[in-house]
Amino acid sequence: MADLWLRGGMTRSAALEPLSHDHHEGLAFAARLRRARRDGDDPVPLVAEVAAFWRDHLVPHFADEEAFVLPVLEDGAAPLAAQMVEEHRQIRALVERVAAEAPTWGGPLGEVADALAAHIRFEEREAFPAAERLADADALARIGHQIHDTHSHR
Known part of the structure; x- marks a missing residue:
């Protein structure tokens, strides 16, 4: 893997970097919710924030993962693919609730x-590490171009 970048001690191929950046935003949002919960903030205004984060961040992010990463996992790491899809479903159900x-x-x-x-x-x-191991360099490059393209249109 020629295009690796370092993030908190973990390497990530450049192909998946935009998805990892999305993850950073997701962790920041989760931390904000946790702080609000810990501090006993009024939960009412956060309902709209959760809906907006779902619509603006998670829906397109999950779509990218399921379009570009999931097929790689299904071919060589089916249990991880199934877990990814199930966790997406669970988060969607929580947001709906x-x-x-x-x-x-x-x-x-x-x-x-x-x-x-x-x-x-x-x-x-x-x-992600499994997908990077399973995909050859050409496949990772294609995936990277597709992900970068979808991110540039947001």
Whole structure:
């Protein structure tokens, strides 16, 4: 892998760098929710923030992962592919519950931060490294161009 970059002690191919950058934004959002929960902030305004983060960040991010990373995992690491899709489904369900239920920290609003952070850790530590091992250099280059193209149109 010629194009590697260092992030917190982890190497990541340049092809997947935009997705890892999205993950950084996701972790920052999860940390914000955790701080608000810890500090006992009013959860009502955060419902709109969760909806906006879902719409503006997670929907396109999940679409990119499922279009470009998932096929690689399905061919050589099917359990990781299944976990990725299931965690995307679980996060989507939590976001839908946040919109539908009364906003309390004891409900789905309180769970979103933990689910999102755990999912990002799984992808960065397991799914992405597996995809990088499974894809050859040409495939990674194609994936990288596709991901960069979709990110440039956001």
